[in-house]
Amino acid sequence: MSGTTRRGQDQGRDRDEEGRARNARPRDGLGRPLPYGEPGVDRQPEGVVRAPEETVAEAQALLDAGRPFHAHEVFEDAWKAGPDAERGLWRGLAQLAVGLTHAARGNVTGGARLLRRGAGAVEEWAAGTGTPRPYGIGLAELAGWARGLADLVERERTPVDARALAPRLRGTGPV
Template sequence: MSDVSSGRDRDRDEEGRARNARPRDGLGRPLPYGAEGVARQPEGVVRAPEETVAEAQALLDAGRPFHAHEVFEDAWKSGPDEERGLWRALAQLAVGLTHSARGNTAGGARLLRRGATGLTAWAEATGRPTPYGIDLPSLDIWATTLAKKVEDHAPTPDAATNAPRLRP
């Protein structure tokens, strides 16, 4: 099947689903074909919660929140139903940081706030403010503070410098 707009064959996986195989930068933005990109996170990896947190933190610290989002998304999709809200909210925080670092002030702030709201709601519903050692109240403060800075048009935040600490 061809992509008519570009004249290129569409990238497909083994099952025939469309996939974009273009290389990407550290914030997940597509680069031109043939460019040197950052290795993508494999999709669909099932990790223990502690592994998810450790891998996501390492990616956040490296300034790769887009990739951390993918790790959280794997946990969201493969974890128990009662934890999906936790992992979804953490993924939203990572995407919020990604958009903020890309200069998307409205989208970044909105996703940071959505993630913070999701964490608070999940903690209140479950009575677990520190699941797997993750300090949800501190993440709420981090996200709302960064959202305000982004909306106030502070300089575009550097993803690594502004990465949250998931555990104290």
């Protein structure tokens, strides 16, 4: 059988406690897998339920540290665990963080596209709910930041510094 079970599952695959496939390779600050044994950054735990204010604070700390991929995971937790009425907000914020991730990795097309998609999503959510500053997040300012960064990424066509260009969720402009 050479390393497989009767069900065809590879026994050498990384799995979590419940037996689900889960890549255990270390990751860099932008979420890219590194070779086994290399030092990486701590991964964000998945499925954590946080109060919205905690979500915003934790995501901001990760953005400030130049770790937008990890901030995206925090927003994704809120998107999956939060009330249905806020799913569009958290999904849009996750798209902005992953757009910054792609831009920092040098993926011009993907980065610009996700930044613009996330900007549209948070604006659409704000318009639909009449809530322009949920949890103190300036959605109009954040959308403006995202579109400006998308333009920069397309113009410069080089990876951006995620830490230097991180947004202020509760304010304007990069840190």
